[in-house]
Amino acid sequence: MRYIEHNPLKAGLVTHPEAYPYSSFHALLDPDRRPSCLRYSKILQDYGNAFQAIKAILLEPVDHDQLKELKKASAMVEAPEEKKLDEASLKRLFDNVDEIKERNRRILQAYEQGYSQHRIAKALGLSQPTVHGIVKRMRGKGAIPIT
Incomplete structure (x- = not known):
């Protein structure tokens, strides 16, 4: 989530994640603005209405070493529905x-x-x-x- 919310910063569109109006940042922190597709998101399942904790997570800088490990791990995972083809x-x-x-x-x-x-x-x-x-x-x- 943090990586996605920080993409507008990386692209130079804004200087702070809260400043980008087209992300899910505000919807995660405001139940009245939350579309149905976010209701069951992992971050809300883990933190519920602890909005300050969610905000702190989203504002924390992206750890690029952790990101490399996640990319490496995801590359090793195969889609379960994919046929095992030669x-x-x-x-x-x-x-x-x-x-x-x-x-x-x-x-x-x-x-x-x-x-x-x-x-x-x-x-x-x-x-x-x-x-x-x-x-x-x-x-x-x-x-x-x-x-």
Whole structure:
């Protein structure tokens, strides 16, 4: 939560988390402004109406060493619904592909075979948002994956 609430600071939009009007900062501290999607958030489950404690947590600087550990740990966790598919087969799917159009068709094919966007991105050295965009565009074009 702290990392997310501090993104506007990192982007130089504001100098204090409370100054950014489009975050959940104020909604977490004011039940009258809280949308239903935040009612069961982890921070409210843990701290309830202890608004000063929540505010202190959100205002505390981001610990970059802790953030690195969290990123490392999350990279080791696999999505439970993801099929356990052979990594070598995934990489072979992209062998000898030089054109972007063909690569994108094969990305869609891999995704439809059950590979996660994260695994496809990792195999190709792309970001997951890039793979997501490709899948979305290819599906929008009615592209038919190769067989």
